[in-house]
Amino acid sequence: MLDLTGKNALVTGIANNRSIAWGIAQQLHKAGANLGITYLPDERGRMETKVADLVAPLNPSLFLPCDVQNEAQIQSTFQAIAEKWEKLDILIHCLAFANKDDLSGDISGTSRSGYAKALDISAYSLLQLSGAAKPLMTAGGSIVTLTYLGGVRVIPNYNVMGIAKAALEMSVRYLASEMGPQNIRVNAISAGPIRTLASSAVGGILDMIHHVEQVAPLRRTVTQTEVGNTAAFLCSDLASGITGQVIYVDAGYEIMGM
């Protein structure tokens, strides 16, 4: 049975009730995990209020600001975990960012700063958060990140984010190799397209969703809950033999040639 009772899970990337991280947090909570939630702070504190209201029913025992481009916030997040929890068992890395200008048009026009920002937030942050989590995962652990098919194949307009996802997927393999001896498993879920704040920045996302609905074996897209269920499985002892993998939760779209 899928049981996460007694496991402490840090979930990043909740912006609203459409976020994939929200689907994951709900399923981890349902399976009995104790949650810590981080949010991306903004100057007016709007995100803090919005996310706090949303996650309140899940009774998170930690609720912290964490911009992955802010070293001090990362440090204080993991310091709070060390002080409050005996150990960390689960890290959910469910965040990405690229400038809207870099998510359409010619990839050759990507600016140096746009490229650096996309790779820093969307890929490097997995190394950074995993490195901070490792010493706290004293009883082993599970790290799960979110990727997309555009990191393996060319998807119109996904552009620099595709490059970031390729780096992210390779980071999963290197991290799995490094952390396996400590019984820390590292995997990625490659989700099919879902309407969220982040995906709405990708040019033509609605056409992509429509295409998947016509072509995927299941003739539909996937839900945040389906991704959440897979994440809960990967974080559970049921997945104890799985590490370094990219698991497709995409209604089967990835197998299709045409």
Ligand SMILES: NC(=O)c1ccc[n+]([C@@H]2O[C@H](COP(=O)([O-])OP(=O)(O)OC[C@H]3O[C@@H](n4cnc5c(N)ncnc54)[C@H](O)[C@@H]3O)[C@@H](O)[C@H]2O)c1
């Ligand atoms: N929606 C899709 O179609 C889809 C498909 C496959 C993979 N994914 C991936 O799923 C993950 C979650 O995205 P989503 O679609 O749920 O959208 P979302 O907009 O709900 O979530 C993206 C999150 O990234 C956070 N974020 C951005 N910059 C940050 C920073 N500097 N520090 C900390 N957090 C930051 C945002 O606050 C937000 O919570 C991303 O990695 C995305 O690439 C999405």
